Amino acid sequence: MGPGEDEQNATDHSTVYVHNPHLEKMKEDILYHFNLGTSTHDLPATFGDVKFVCVGGSPWRMKSFIEYIAAELALEDPKSEYPNICAGTDRYAMYKVGPVLSVSHGMGIPSISIMLHELIKLLHHAGCTDVTIIRIGTSGGIGLEPGTIVLTKQSVDANFLPKFEQVILGKTVVRSTDLDLGLAEELLQCSKDLSQFETVIGNTMCTMDFYEGQARLDGAFCSYSEKDKQEYLTKAYDAGVCNIEMESSVFAAMCKLSGLRAAVVCVTLLDRLKGDQLTSSHEVLHSYQQRPQILVGHFIKKLMCASAKN
Ligand code: R2B
Ligand code: URA
Numbered sequence: 001m002g003p004g005e006d007e008q009n010a011t012d013h014s015t016v017y018v019h020n021p022h023l024e025k026m027k028e029d030i031l032y033h034f035n036l037g038t039s040t041h042d043l044p045a046t047f048g049d050v051k052f053v054c055v056g057g058s059p060w061r062m063k064s065f066i067e068y069i070a071a072e073l074a075l076e077d078p079k080s081e082y083p084n085i086c087a088g089t090d091r092y093a094m095y096k097v098g099p100v101l102s103v104s105h106g107m108g109i110p111s112i113s114i115m116l117h118e119l120i121k122l123l124h125h126a127g128c129t130d131v132t133i134i135r136i137g138t139s140g141g142i143g144l145e146p147g148t149i150v151l152t153k154q155s156v157d158a159n160f161l162p163k164f165e166q167v168i169l170g171k172t173v174v175r176s177t178d179l180d181l182g183l184a185e186e187l188l189q190c191s192k193d194l195s196q197f198e199t200v201i202g203n204t205m206c207t208m209d210f211y212e213g214q215a216r217l218d219g220a221f222c223s224y225s226e227k228d229k230q231e232y233l234t235k236a237y238d239a240g241v242c243n244i245e246m247e248s249s250v251f252a253a254m255c256k257l258s259g260l261r262a263a264v265v266c267v268t269l270l271d272r273l274k275g276d277q278l279t280s281s282h283e284v285l286h287s288y289q290q291r292p293q294i295l296v297g298h299f300i301k302k303l304m305c306a307s308a309k310n
Contacts (some may be wrong), residue, residue, distance in 0.1 A: 004173030007257065014130055016123040017259045029125065031118040035088040038125055047126035051099040052300050053119070053133040059093035059104040065293050066095035066102040072297045073098065073304065100300060105247065109208065112247040116254045132183065132261045135251050136292035139204065139243035140214060141268025142233055146280065147197060147288045149295060151184040152204040152264035155248035158213065160205065160239035164249040175253035183263045190299045197291050202242030204264060206249035214244050216276040233272055243268050265292045
């Protein structure tokens with residue numbers, strides 16, 4: 001059997017799947033980049049109640065997200081401090097309040113992929129069930145007013161195809177990048193409830209680079225013209241691409257394999273048809289970055305209130 005040939009997407013969302021027979025034979029599993037492990041930490045006691053996982057690039061933003069959620073859900077004294085569960089490593093930061101876990105993933109596919117391997121194993125070892133995972137992030141929009149939120153329908157590659165290619169043992173394994181459309185629609189409804197900002201559902205292009213990979217003219221290197229750039233971005237727009245970022249493809253692929261209900265919620269910081277540089281003020285960019293948090297905060301609150309009533 002070759003790499004990826006027996007691969008099956010999990011269809012049941014109740015448990016968190018790992019597809020690795022070697023794990024069962026290991027006496028201990030060290031989650032190196034989290035500075036956590038199955039022998040050194042009681043993962044079921046610490047994480048067993050997790051129902052919502054939010055991931056985003058910056059450690060600072062993921063700390064501010066947990067503070068926001070704690071206040072929003074009135075789960076704890078809003079003045080309490082939330083310690084970084086991954087203290088002892090500066091690779092990723094992790095915070096928890098009640099059933100909500102907030103984890104940073106850094107920039108780009110390799111960084112989020114390492115984090116997701118360890119996060120999926122952590123949720124699995126902890127025996128978590130019915131987990132929803134949401135990436136909250138930033139992006140460049142195509143033909144959208146800056147500050148618009150895009151809920152990803154499918155993550156597409158630089159040729160606008162809905163797939164993620166992973167090289168395993170020198171062979172290319174192709175994985176699907178579909179996300180949970182029902183979840184995206186629930187989030188769209190939350191945005192309508194809030195009525196604070198524009199939100200759309202559309203495709204997200206995931207690239208390997210911020211500059212040449214996203215057709216920018218302002219990198220250290222550029223061998224194409226403004227016309228070439230506009231032609232490429234217009235083709236992307238015609239293929240249903242609403243925004244561009246750098247993690248959604250592997251996020252969608254890995255969540256699908258492990259049976260996690262997943263969504264990508266990214267705010268657009270600029271319209272790439274009009275420019276490349278982020279010229280808005282720090283305050284404006286900061287307020288845009290809070291929008292995914294506000295939307296996801298409302299979603300979690302709505303679901304928790306509904307389950308408390310049942
Ligand atoms: C969005 O923003 C980052 C680049 O500035 C990258 O992590 C992404 O996906
Ligand atoms: N993040 C990206 O990856 N691209 C942008 O243009 C803005 C944020």
